[in-house]
Amino acid sequence: SAGQTKGRAARSSRAMAVHAPRRCCLGWDFSTQQVKVVAVDAELNVIYEDSVHFDRDLPEFGTQGGVHVHKDGVTVTSPVLMWVQALDILLEKMKASGFDFSQVLALSGAGQQHGSIYWKAGASRVLTSLSPDLPLHQQLQACFSISDCPVWMDSSTTTQCRQLEAAMGGAQALSCLTGSRAYERFTGNQIAKIYQQNPEAYSHTERISLVSSFAASLFLGAYSPIDYSDGSGMNLLHIQDKVWSQACLGACAPHLEEKLGPPVPSCSVVGAISSYHVQRYGFPPGCKVVAFTGDNPASLAGMRLEEGDIAVSLGTSDTLFLWLQEPTPTLEGHIFCSPVDTQHYMALLCFKNGSLMREKIRNESASHSWSEFSKALRSTEMGNSGNLGFYFDVMEITPEITGRYRFNAENQKVSAFPKDVEIRALIEGQFMAKRIHAEGLGYRVMPKTKILATGGASHNRDILQVLADVFGAPVYVIDTANSACVGSAYRAFHGLAGGTDVPFSEVVKLAPHPILAATPSPGASQVYETLLPQYAKLEQRILSQTQGPSE
Numbered sequence: 001s002a003g004q005t006k007g008r009a010a011r012s013s014r015a016m017a018v019h020a021p022r023r024c025c026l027g028w029d030f031s032t033q034q035v036k037v038v039a040v041d042a043e044l045n046v047i048y049e050d051s052v053h054f055d056r057d058l059p060e061f062g063t064q065g066g067v068h069v070h071k072d073g074v075t076v077t078s079p080v081l082m083w084v085q086a087l088d089i090l091l092e093k094m095k096a097s098g099f100d101f102s103q104v105l106a107l108s109g110a111g112q113q114h115g116s117i118y119w120k121a122g123a124s125r126v127l128t129s130l131s132p133d134l135p136l137h138q139q140l141q142a143c144f145s146i147s148d149c150p151v152w153m154d155s156s157t158t159t160q161c162r163q164l165e166a167a168m169g170g171a172q173a174l175s176c177l178t179g180s181r182a183y184e185r186f187t188g189n190q191i192a193k194i195y196q197q198n199p200e201a202y203s204h205t206e207r208i209s210l211v212s213s214f215a216a217s218l219f220l221g222a223y224s225p226i227d228y229s230d231g232s233g234m235n236l237l238h239i240q241d242k243v244w245s246q247a248c249l250g251a252c253a254p255h256l257e258e259k260l261g262p263p264v265p266s267c268s269v270v271g272a273i274s275s276y277h278v279q280r281y282g283f284p285p286g287c288k289v290v291a292f293t294g295d296n297p298a299s300l301a302g303m304r305l306e307e308g309d310i311a312v313s314l315g316t317s318d319t320l321f322l323w324l325q326e327p328t329p330t331l332e333g334h335i336f337c338s339p340v341d342t343q344h345y346m347a348l349l350c351f352k353n354g355s356l357m358r359e360k361i362r363n364e365s366a367s368h369s370w371s372e373f374s375k376a377l378r379s380t381e382m383g384n385s386g387n388l389g390f391y392f393d394v395m396e397i398t399p400e401i402t403g404r405y406r407f408n409a410e411n412q413k414v415s416a417f418p419k420d421v422e423i424r425a426l427i428e429g430q431f432m433a434k435r436i437h438a439e440g441l442g443y444r445v446m447p448k449t450k451i452l453a454t455g456g457a458s459h460n461r462d463i464l465q466v467l468a469d470v471f472g473a474p475v476y477v478i479d480t481a482n483s484a485c486v487g488s489a490y491r492a493f494h495g496l497a498g499g500t501d502v503p504f505s506e507v508v509k510l511a512p513h514p515i516l517a518a519t520p521s522p523g524a525s526q527v528y529e530t531l532l533p534q535y536a537k538l539e540q541r542i543l544s545q546t547q548g549p550s551e
């Protein structure tokens, strides 16, 4: 009947809609433990995702958590060919699942930050003349002068860090220039160590990539430049002028500038996909490769942070991502060039005493129960009647303090608080510290500020209420699963749309919106205006008076 025919037509057009080719961008993430990919369509829906896990899918490399920890306990590396082979496997998996590569308009990606790859003299020629009949890892076998690459978990370069700081006139001077004091995992110090310990391998190296620019090179079939944002994690880039600091390069190793190549804005199109991928997988020849960046910058893009926003990840440890207009680099935290806006910056701050500390106080003062913990927050007042606490059972990073310290409204040290007061002192203290240290890096709460909360403790509305009150800004919760991948796909759309000339926020305006979880209570700003300077003063007092735990 006519009805049946109509029904069939509707069904088949629905089926067609499902299978209809959808133009998309790919976002890759070469992280510590796996390579992941997502495809995002023009309406910014995730339409495909897949991954390859190093330990599980490539057991022949014998990694644990994607890395090898060496006998000295401080050297940590990953085999470069494992990364290459993981990409081969993932592309094959996509092909086997019927993924339509011909629809990919552009791709970008992220890499674990700071890790470095050493391409041997002559590798460029191999990279530009790949045969589509063979996987990449078979053809690139002899292309690296160092087969085990130092990664971000490596902490073996303390000597080189002190050398770099000394050469640059001190830790603060280095931070002013590059956004961070010298850190063991930062790439300049890693390169210096390789030059000092293995000068031959260094001299046979024609190009040094970050994990991000290395991954981009595999798609480009040529060396991809390092982008400003991931380049900021090297202790080598002048973050204001966006050029390599000659003084830093010189302090690390000779001929370094030519081995790094010039850095580029993060939203640059670095070229078209190589003919290898066109022929082997069916990518369109015009598919654009947008510069890859670090996984943290890519996450900032995935969370769509805007001017004035701050992302607060409340996981095992607490991490802050800040949007900064005017950075003021200090001895703590890291300032990077923004991956979405060449005028602006982002910062990363890590607080070690996060969820584990909250759990301890919950167990001690709320009978192991989050709901009792919440009840305590609800039954106490903003400002905790002037009672302030510092809870650092493990040595804190921001600031470097260990121990527990409690002060009453008269700023006198006290040895204990009633249970409810203890719980509020912990949560208010943790968030005041976050605001104070963020402001120390140049962060300012603005009228349009959003706080984006993620991680385990972001499920707790009462904790989020304190966060909203302390910052005087609304708190939203977001799903950050795969935020580095999704952010990379968004960045691919940004590069495709014209990059620097187009605001990133315009490109991603269709993306799912974060969900409002808490707004500041009336009177909150007056309460914390008084309390914040008091907390900062007490923190200084503890820092100057104590080294070591108080109890």
Ligand SMILES: Nc1ncnc2c1ncn2[C@@H]1O[C@H](COP(=O)(O)OP(=O)(O)O)[C@@H](O)[C@H]1O
Binding pocket: 314, 315, 316, 317, 355, 356, 358, 359, 370, 454, 455, 456, 457, 458, 459, 460, 463
């Ligand atoms: N309702 C809750 N209130 C406060 N904290 C919570 C709640 N639920 C889970 N958490 C905390 O979340 C933490 C785990 O966070 P998660 O982001 O998954 O960690 P990771 O850093 O390992 O990714 C746990 O240690 C726990 O303390």
Ligand SMILES: O=C(CO)[C@@H](O)[C@H](O)COP(=O)(O)O
Binding pocket: 030, 031, 032, 033, 111, 112, 113, 114, 152, 185, 233, 294, 295, 296
């Ligand atoms: O070193 C840093 C940041 O400075 C790390 O955050 C790495 O960038 C981690 O990568 P993944 O754990 O996400 O793979």
